[in-house]
Amino acid sequence: MAPALVWLAALMVVPCALVLALAFFRRGIYGGIDYTFTLENFGLVFDPLYAGIFLKSARIAGTATLIAVVIGYGAAYAIAAAPRRWQPVFLFFAVLPFWSNYLIRTYAWIVLLNREGLITQLLRWFGYTGEPPSMLYTEGAVIAGLVYNYLPFVILACYAPLSRLNSELAEASRDLGASAATTFRRVILPLTVPGIAAGAVFVFVLSIGNFVTPALLGGGRFQMIGNLVYDQFLTANDWPFGAALAMALIAIMLLVLMAQAMAANRASGQTAETRDGANG
């Protein structure tokens, strides 16, 4: 216990506290920090300009999460339904891209989506002669990059409960008169929700704070909060405001994680409650 607390304090609490403290000071005239207390930085976070970027980030991260969950769950379902001895092979290939560098994986999308990139060339090969479609430096490109990068998390998170699911449960549902679709909705899906939730939280939290993907695939404009924070620290030299933005981001992530923990707790708490009631 004690060593864990020391590590947690040294690596998490102290750095976060330092960033938090930074957010309460003013920016110096020539950059740097003017150590006078202020709440201005937090007020600025709620400025429509920046609040809008928060909302946009949440929308992009939410869309990426939704797409990643649908694709990832489908892939995990297919892998779990494959013959046992093939499952590790399929999982290996699903996770393979993860072992390459994040930057390289993101650059690969530039090659794909470029004006004369692979997709355009493919279209040309099929006889398309018009203007190349503009795909790179769009919100769609950012979402595609995020989905691609975090998909393995979702596949792994969903595969775990799907592979542990007793196949006789689905058979029992069919035997009792349920169609395949009803069986999925009432038996398979509810029993694998914890995996979906874990995968979704992962994708959302990593996406909303992401700055590499929007910087590379979204063009030079501010796409998401991550880029804004990056810019405050490294370009605008406004560390206090950057710190306030970072704190707001951490607050959002904590809220999402807390919501997930509470939902999970309530699910297990319910059973504990009935158990106590039954024994009492």
Added chain:
Amino acid sequence: MSEPRTLLAIDHVSKNFGRVTAVDGISLDIRENEFFALLGPSGCGKTTLLRMLAGFETPSDGRILLDGKDIARTPPNKRPVNLMFQSYALFPHMSVRANVSYGLEMERLPAKEIRSRVDAILATTELVPFADRKPEQLSGGQKQRVALARALVKRPRLLLLDEPLGALDKKLRGAMQLELKRLQHEVGITFVIVTHDQEESLVMADRMAVLKDGKLLQCDTPHAVYEHPADRFVADFIGVMNFITGKASPDGVVAANGTRIAGKVPAALTPGASAVASVRPERIRLFPETLTANRTTGTVEVLAYHGLDLQLHIRTPLSPKPFLVRITADAADRRPVESGDQVELGWDAADVRIFAE
């Protein structure tokens, strides 16, 4: 009594998995309201046959007629047949009540009717106090009753039970055997049970089918299967049997040591062919007072007390394995035996069954 009506006709049904034949041309009829057992060692095809009745496998060949209609290709959710799974397969995220209601909700019955039917079956299976519990909070026996209630509430034409008592301990199993039989009587539904436990099928079934390597060896009442096994495998598989190998003669079997064992020889067995004579442990008498056709002497090797009876291992010159003999506690009181005693054994020719070896 009226002629029993055939509910389900299995007509030359086969099932191949690749090059493996799991079920090989089985034909048998299951009658309305009977308790039918499919018995056999593991790998005999009984579970595959059951899964074809439930609709989870499609026969490679043959027909399955329910009330005269071929259901071999009907999906599981469209047949009036329910299966109680060996693992029970209770939905872990649903309460006992929700598990039992599930099948009726699929029939889109009015909520009121669902409620009253579920209440009734929970009462029958003594599950009312557990209605709001989740499966993980139930004991093995309670889970088994939920699985049963969940299938029975659908009022199927046919209820299939896959090793229903396999997960229970021995004492509970004995109680549940009688309980299942009582319930079957009460609900008036045809039960088909799959088991590898011969004792279980003897106790519960009205009729039973013995399977081996995908083939049907015998289908009859437990009494007939026990007393008149179709072949040596069935004789050995059902209950305990003493075997004496030798050569067939016109009126019995000549054992390896030359002793003549009298018994009825099946017509198919030509004199001189390898044959085996067999007799049940409870048919052998110690110190026979009346003249029996078959006699021998032996030495008591092991003596096991079972309360109701005494089981003796007796070494005789007739077979390399010792004979198993069961005598009642009563008989043992009248004439006590101890291990090491020389005893005389005898049995009637009518109690001898002779098979091709």
